[in-house]
Amino acid sequence: MKTRRTTSALGILAIAAGVVFSSALKRAPLVEQSLPPSPAAPEQLRPPVVNPDFSPPRAGEAQTAVSRAFGNTVQMERDAATVGDFNGDGSPDLAVDVRAAEAHAPEINDPLANWTVQDCEASTDRRVAKALPSPAPVHGRELLLAVVHGYGRRGWRDPAAQQAYLVKGALDGPWVRTSRDRYPGLDAPARQTGDILAGSGTAGAIAYWTGARYVCRSAEAGRRRVAARP
Amino acid sequence: MRGLTYIAVGTLLAGSLLPEAFTQAPSEAPAAFSPGTMTLVSNGLVDQATFDADRAVFEEQEGRADGLGPVYNAQSCAECHQNPVTGGISQITELRAGHFDGVNFSDHTGGSLINDRAINPAFQERVLGAFEVRTFRTSLNTLGDGFVEAIDSNTLNNIANNQPAAMRGQFIQVPVNESNNAVRGGRFGWKNQHASLKSFSADAYLNEMGITSPLQPNDNTSNGTVVDDGVPNPEDDGEDVDIFAEFMRSTGVPPRDTVLAATADAQAGSGLFSQVGCTTCHVRNITTAPAGTVINQGALTVSAALGNKLIHPFGDFLLHDVGTGDGIVQNGGQSTRNKVRTAPLWGSRSRNRLMHDGETLTRNEAILRHAGEATQVINNYRALSNTQKNQLITFLNSL
Secondary structure, rough: HHHHHHHHHHHHHHHHHHHHHHHHHHHHOEEOOOOOOOOHHHHHHHOOOOOOOOOOOOOHHHHHHHHHHHHEEEEEEEOOOOEOOOOOOOOOEEEEEEEEOHHHHHHOOOOOOOOHHHHHHHOOOOOHHHHOOOOOOOOOEEEEEEEOOOOOEEOOOOOOOOOEEEEEEOOOEEEEEEOOHOOOOOOOOOOOOOEEEEEEEOOEEEEEOOOEEEEEEEEEHHOOOOOOOO | OOOHHHHHHHHHHHHHHHHHHHOOOOOEEEEOOOOOOEEOEEEOOOOHHHHHHOOOOOOOOOOHHHHHOOOEOOOOOHOOEOOOOOOOEEOHHHHHEEEOOOOEEEEEEOOOOEEEEEHHHOOOOOOOOOOEEEEEOOOOOOOOOOHHHHHHHHHHHHHHHHHHHHHOOOOEEEEHHHOEEEEEEEEEEEOOOOOHHHHHHHHHHHOOOOOOOOOOOOOOOHHHHOOOOOOOOOOOOHHHHHHHHHHHHOOOOOOOOHHHHOOHHHHHHHHHHOOOOOHHHOOOOOEOOOEHHHHHHHOOOOOOOOEEEEEEEOOOOEOOOOOOOOOOOOOOOOOHHOOOOOOOOOOOOHHEEEOOOOOOOHHHHHHHHHHHHHHHHHHHOOOOOHHHHHHHHHHHHHH
16 A cells, blocks of 8 residues: 555656656757758749740630630730730730720729739839829720730740730830840839830830839830940 | 556656647737727837837937938838838838849949938939839838747748748848848848848848948948948947837737628638638748747847737748849849748738839739739639629738
8 A cells, every 4th residue: 555655656756757857848948940041942043934935826826815814805906916025024925906895895994803904105114103093994996905924834825824914005016026125225123134015006116014014115215225334 | 567667657748748738829919009099009028118118219300410321211210110100111112223134133333222312412322324123112011020020930931841832932041130140031121131120120220211330330322432421330329229129029910900800701801812822922820939939040039928929910921923023132142033022911901002112002903913923823813703802802901
């Protein structure tokens, strides 16, 4: 009997000691463990897009992309589209003149639409006071520049490529892809590696992505050289 | 003999299991202010009187005699961190510029930050024409930043490791100035360029207000030209920097609009926010390190007020390329050029100019502006009905 009592007492003592010991361990100074300063993971170092497909659209492909992005709210103005990396992310984008379908203007202007309507003329290269107006509503039969931003290597052909813009006031189409190097006078806030859309109409306009919107400018102003860096 | 076995087993079990049972679940971090009174209250790190005194220093206007300039953006911390209360956000942006040669970004002459004000027109900084990378950056919320500082770097790294490879955030380590520039997981600023609030305070005091301190002892140049503001350096002996950091560490988290959050639409929107995948990066729940944890490379110990707290930042404090990058490199290396920190969405109901540059004005357009790593998630959003989109936006408006 005495032995059993002693054993029980010892057991209780042992449990108490275990708790105290373990708590003491837990209460040892906690130090945020340093992680080795390592380079970025491989997926962060590789180019965002590998071997992009910039081939021109085959018959019906542009229409498929336009329908995927805008449904039946717009119709292609002509059976021609331009491919380039207009937002500078390395993935091929599609630019095409479209006309707002007469009966679908309300859908185009829906504030919850799956695309963004921007006014090319309302933006300024200096992004000052006029930079952020709400564009006037698109009206039926209005001519618009539609741009579908690409996703990955397949770009605008990829079914996931659904980021799309309808640009009002870009009336100098059909548009041709050209290098940004030809326009050293452009302000290009971020995605300055993107291609430029050069109008082949009479206005001599260019359209380009600033990182947040498409803006239009005269090609002549864009070609104006700026001072070299000191 | 059997008794001794029981003793041994009991000891092991007690040692290994009981303390775990006693480990407390994290508690909710307190709110920064009551929506009724709009009065800032201390989170308990310091008493209310100290907190109010710290706030007054955070709001204090600096002048030329204090060392303002030679170039600067604002005269007080609260000028940019004020909405709806001191420490919050504002519409104010800063201007950054540099050059990209097709491979590497380089700073504008004198640094990528182009200050908008100067104490003398001769010192005014301007963007030089050939520095074609230009961007605005909105000022950020600082409420609740003490809890963010108290997140273990390993927690952030684990968040990144648990994200799908195509959406994996970039975890960078940046110098903690007060610890001889030893590195820690970055979490403050649009580029995660700071890991400690003291380093951040000293940086902002210098770069936004032109006031030097022991951690940042040299005044800024004017487009690379050394100019003198007439006050010997350091212009602050370090006390102000400490107070700014203490103020931010003592704030609660941005409170939600509880009335709106309780509506059926907001609750449905909350579910949709998770369902479409927004929470992959806009992480809903993070627990801070336990009280007593030594962080900032030895410079700070997590207090009881900040430790083991559950916060809902709706951000992962990691860098991502969602197609909106600003083209600027700071502490993260060239791979971060087009990446920005996931915007923590807590307190975002106080913001009306959205994304890093404030160029997007509606919630829907801000969502649609996400691309790159966020493409699949945003396509899930596109598939929602207008009713569901409105519910999701109602949820956002409750944050």
